[in-house]
Amino acid sequence: MTIDWRSKGFWQPEGTFSGPVSSGPVSSGPASSGLGISGAGAGAGQLGIFDGGFTWPLMVVRGTAVEANIATMAGYCRRHGFDFAPHAKTTMAPALLTAQLRAGAWGMTVATPNQALVLRRLGVDRVLIANQVLDPTVLRWLAAETAAGWEVWFQVDSPAGVEAAAATGGPLRVLVELGHPGGRTGVRDLDQLEAVARAVAAAPGVELSGVTGYEGQLQNQPDVDAYLDRLVDGTARLASAGLLPARPIVSAGGSAWFDRVTDRLARLGVPAQLILRSGASLTHDDGFYRERTPFNREPAEGPLTAAVEIWAQVLSAPEPGLALAGMGKRDAPFDEGLPIPQEIRRIDGTLEPATGLTVTKLNDHHTYLAVDGLTLTPGDLIRFGISHPCTAFDKWRQIPVVDDSHHVVDVLHTLF
Template identity: 40%
Template sequence: MLRIDDPTFLWPLLTLDEAALEHNITTVAGAFAAAGVEHAPHVKTHMARRVWERQSAVGVWGATVATPGQLRSVAGWGVPRVFLANEIVDPRDIAWLRSALDGSGTLDEVWVYVDSDRGLDLLVTGFAGAAPEVVARLGVLVELGVPGGRTGLRTRADVVALAGRVHDAGLRLVGVAGYEGPVASGTSEEELAAVGRWCDELRETGLGVAGLVDGPLVLSAGGSAFADVVARHLGAPLRDAAGADVPTRAVLRSGAYVTHDHGHYLHADPWTRLGAEALRPAIRVWATVLSAPEPGLVIVALGRRDVSFDIDLPTPLVARTLDAAGRLGAYRELTGVRVTALNDQHAYLSLDAASDGVLQPGDVIGFGISHPCTTLDKYRTALVTRGDDVVEQVALDF
């Protein structure tokens, strides 16, 4: 069995701890089952068929993607149900989607967003004359946005009006959806309450379109940083003005949970608030100390091309020394060491007085990251590990 210090591999090296992956996947599956919500994991996080197979094995609705290109990739993996949590507005992509839903491939169902008359017109034109069974495999959700946020209509009335036009155009309306992320940047009591209010607005918006939906009304939101709030609000019973139950399906699209991290998602931690076990960071990026040019400063061969930096800088976790044969030695936990800046291929590490001298050129440091999506996309392969042993090499289809 190969090890991470095998000459086949070079630093910087991306590894995924197998035990952490499995723990995160089973923990979230159990938490969502207990909350009575469905899960369509957002695979943009990793774009790895083998990781998706681990996620789907515990029971999910399907895979979520962010772009038509990602949709084509996961269709190639054989995924039967895909949620494109975005608008689709290029006629070429719509034409491909129509052909992919003709029953000759693996796609059984694809959901997409609309948030404009123009976007709806493009879908209607692209599916004009399609066989009824092809049209039936396309599900449309009208997106509710956030003022100042990303895509999505800004008012309940606009969502209801567009939903009516979707229905009248002969497309299959399945529900309403959106992304709660722009509502809050932290997890204070006030911010969590704001996310809850947005979820309630999505529910109320859904009530306005429920009569146009054939089957349970789908309510969908993201749920990576605020899964507890989203699950509790969208998974709660929905009743109309007369007090009658409205059948619903709450579908969360959490994706970053699968690897978790040592930064943004570690601090957000909706899972323990949901009553589940804490998730475990699975990602480590390993890189070599190049230089210790002055007291309190170490330079590492790790830069913006190797690790995420859009939310937080990486966290130095452990150091190991390579012996004369190139084998990694014992772990040394790092304290008093932090990354202060990144260049394209260099990281600047500041060491406090007590830690000065603990790192030497040639040492290998294992870093934790903040925001897995923008670390994984920098690699074409990830190594799934059990200790230092490489149990699987996973292709990343970015």
């Protein structure tokens, strides 16, 4: 993969970046050291992000934090008897998907047919599409790929969805989805769950593989537990009606309540393959998930470490108490909280905590900083943590992976 003047943050006006780049097919082969991305070559231990080869803003991923998070989630799933199919939508970076598969992930989850197409082309063997699929073009493609041996599943929550799948003639594998009032897709009660399951049973070429749901939009533990208990009850009801295979898939799990998923789904009274889908755990964050991670409730099971940083330069300090940094909505997520100032790197290279800095708003290319108790000088750099990694990676096509001294060990390529 060529990195040149078209790559945001890479400063190579008369040439191309000469360091390593991870952009090839996904591999689920034997584990290797580290992330499975390059740790040697032109970038490793030599090119630092402050050495002139990069410009600002720049998003980087700390390799050691990602490695630790992957190991933490792999160990967590093993201890609780769950398979792991982490959500690929968070990064859509082949090297990171490879690292998760090599650490033992059973498969990957996606949100859209286009993401499923990308993972199929990358060679991912098993994919859960955590969404409804009704596009006849996509359904015909899924049927052809299933017939060719690909293990892929998608969700159904209506007779219309089942009819659309059956119109292809199959073969197709589906999971019936249980939702909750005010939530996203998914039937709203167990009678509807059984009705859709029976529609699948009557549909030629369509196979019901199990039951799925998503608890991440619920705001408190009692509501999460009640919803997951309905998922358990619905699975048992379908099993007793003979509508499920001997060992159905039962899947749930965002990154905020996966401890409740493992607790409540473990109470299922029928044999099942339990699959967790938590995707944001790969990089974690300094905002939304830092506040909501299950490891705040179960610290002995964790922790996860924020792995994403965005470095931006102070462009102006036009009045007391206000500074503007060169980072905006095109660079950083802002849907689930604004970026969090972490550290200041002064022009002479000295570092100090960003205590007294608060982001108040973002424009397309500017960050407004409230400044209290310190002085910012145009040209200073600020390291920001982010809130909500799922809307960070899509803003960057190439992302340096750095070691703990901010030397580049690889470059990720994202496929959004």
